[in-house]
Amino acid sequence: MPVAKRARSTPSSPSAASPVTCTRTRRSTPATSTTSMNNNSLRAAVVGAGPSGIYTTVEILNRSPHARVDLYDLLPTPGGLVRYGVAPDHHDRRNLISVYLRKALATGRFRYCGNVEVGKHISVAELDRHYHAAVYAHGASDDRSLGVPGENLLGVHAAAEFVGWYNGHPDYTDMKFDLSGHRTVVIGNGNVALDVARILLQRPHALIRTDISEHALEALTTSKIREVIIVGRRGPHQASYTASELIALRELDAAVHTNLGDPELRPDRHVAEAPTYASVVKAKAMSDLLRASQQSRSDRQLTFQFLTSPVAILGTDRVESVRLVSNTLGIGPDRTVVAHATTESQTLQTDLVFKSVGYRGRRINGLPFDQVRAVIPSRRGRIIDLDTESTVPGHYVTGWIKRGPSGVIGTNKACAKETVASLLHDYEAGLLAAPGTSDIASLRAVRQPDQISLEDWSRIDRHEQRAGQSAGRPRRKLVTVADMVAVARRN
Numbered sequence: 001m002p003v004a005k006r007a008r009s010t011p012s013s014p015s016a017a018s019p020v021t022c023t024r025t026r027r028s029t030p031a032t033s034t035t036s037m038n039n040n041s042l043r044a045a046v047v048g049a050g051p052s053g054i055y056t057t058v059e060i061l062n063r064s065p066h067a068r069v070d071l072y073d074l075l076p077t078p079g080g081l082v083r084y085g086v087a088p089d090h091h092d093r094r095n096l097i098s099v100y101l102r103k104a105l106a107t108g109r110f111r112y113c114g115n116v117e118v119g120k121h122i123s124v125a126e127l128d129r130h131y132h133a134a135v136y137a138h139g140a141s142d143d144r145s146l147g148v149p150g151e152n153l154l155g156v157h158a159a160a161e162f163v164g165w166y167n168g169h170p171d172y173t174d175m176k177f178d179l180s181g182h183r184t185v186v187i188g189n190g191n192v193a194l195d196v197a198r199i200l201l202q203r204p205h206a207l208i209r210t211d212i213s214e215h216a217l218e219a220l221t222t223s224k225i226r227e228v229i230i231v232g233r234r235g236p237h238q239a240s241y242t243a244s245e246l247i248a249l250r251e252l253d254a255a256v257h258t259n260l261g262d263p264e265l266r267p268d269r270h271v272a273e274a275p276t277y278a279s280v281v282k283a284k285a286m287s288d289l290l291r292a293s294q295q296s297r298s299d300r301q302l303t304f305q306f307l308t309s310p311v312a313i314l315g316t317d318r319v320e321s322v323r324l325v326s327n328t329l330g331i332g333p334d335r336t337v338v339a340h341a342t343t344e345s346q347t348l349q350t351d352l353v354f355k356s357v358g359y360r361g362r363r364i365n366g367l368p369f370d371q372v373r374a375v376i377p378s379r380r381g382r383i384i385d386l387d388t389e390s391t392v393p394g395h396y397v398t399g400w401i402k403r404g405p406s407g408v409i410g411t412n413k414a415c416a417k418e419t420v421a422s423l424l425h426d427y428e429a430g431l432l433a434a435p436g437t438s439d440i441a442s443l444r445a446v447r448q449p450d451q452i453s454l455e456d457w458s459r460i461d462r463h464e465q466r467a468g469q470s471a472g473r474p475r476r477k478l479v480t481v482a483d484m485v486a487v488a489r490r491n
Helices: 034-039 051-063 088-106 122-128 159-166 191-201 216-222 243-251 277-293 411-428 440-447 454-469 481-488
Strands: 042-045 069-072 110-112 133-136 156-158 182-187 227-231 254-259 301-305 308-314 321-331 337-349 353-355 380-384 391-397
Touching: 042 122, 051 069, 051 133, 051 411, 088 110, 088 454, 110 133, 110 454, 122 133, 133 411, 156 159, 159 216, 159 353, 182 191, 182 254, 182 337, 191 227, 191 243, 227 308, 227 411, 227 440, 243 277, 254 277, 301 411, 308 337, 391 411, 454 481
Parallel strands: 042 069, 042 133, 069 110, 133 391, 156 353, 182 227, 182 353, 227 301, 254 301
Antiparallel strands: 308 321, 321 337, 380 391
16 A cells, blocks of 8 residues: 554534634635535535545435536556455455446546645645535555564565555565565554555465466565564553454464464453453454464464564664563553553564554645644544645645544445535535536646546556466556556547
């Protein structure tokens, strides 16, 4: 598709229906009446064509019957996390892209602007001049650091790099991973960590039926990895993965173990913490997974190493081992469960490590950015200036770049609804200045001649599906921008 810091405090959030105080004006002509709004229908830009951006686009079009929306993405292909983050053996989840884009297209008020990077080809100020509002939904693509010695050794990779590589993301196509060793250590126990482990241990015959990239399929077919250890600092009930991802592991031909054993999976085993519904469901899913694995004769092994944290990655030129410290659990000042290091430690031999401890958002020039939380600061989706804590008129945010990397794909729908409610309230209240009369399309054409329209994307999509059908696969992805553009330009 992957640093705990202090968040700046902000005043209490206004409701979506509350007036917003704007301390600076973007343009001189506000849309202040019903008549002016009818003659000056809402024009919005959405930046980022992942789930958040696509949900936001459809929400605007559905709720504002005369609105027009341009959806931007720096890659030729829409989908974001759905195309480049969802594991290839979960292909059914990718249908979101086509379903929602068809809804947007059916309105006749939608344009896709792929292969156009905001901040490079088009500036924030230029969006400001051409639209009533811009919604930033570009996600969180930078990985978080472990903050331990040795994490920059050869053989230590961000999980996001591996995920992008096997999913055919153009930025990661040329990466190389040494799969010649027996054991891999994955640090972090969220859904991405489970995806990485599952792909590493999956049998080639299972992968060949997916849309995994050709280069990844070839490399994984000859992989020597037979053991993956997933390291998590807290217990199984505080793990970030979902029960559905644990259930999916039952299809994996591998023996599954934990360092705690099944009796340790009771919610109250380590801390006096009231079990939540999610923790109970995850505990049952883990117990079922362990029981189902008891009779396994597989040569592949997956181990969940709970209550351990890395303190150093060791090696001369490349990784040779990981030193772990054992943890105990307690309740922190904010009543959350926290891990406390003990004096007990162990060293795992390995020559391949993946860091899967979360993602950070990336700044776009011209927008406020909270360096601590690595998000665009906002209240109910309205972007705010951190210095003045006032709303930045006409600028909105949704998805991971709004709230941080949390939740599942569907979580972005509620997030988008909140942001769009704020945007439409501000538009209807006459708080958004009217854009200029010129169409930004001519500017895009000059700045980025290789921009991709929805029609262009349809050609790419059909090409990939036809190529996949000949091999009995859902699709064979194009993995370079040049190849995508070339296919898009064919008559």
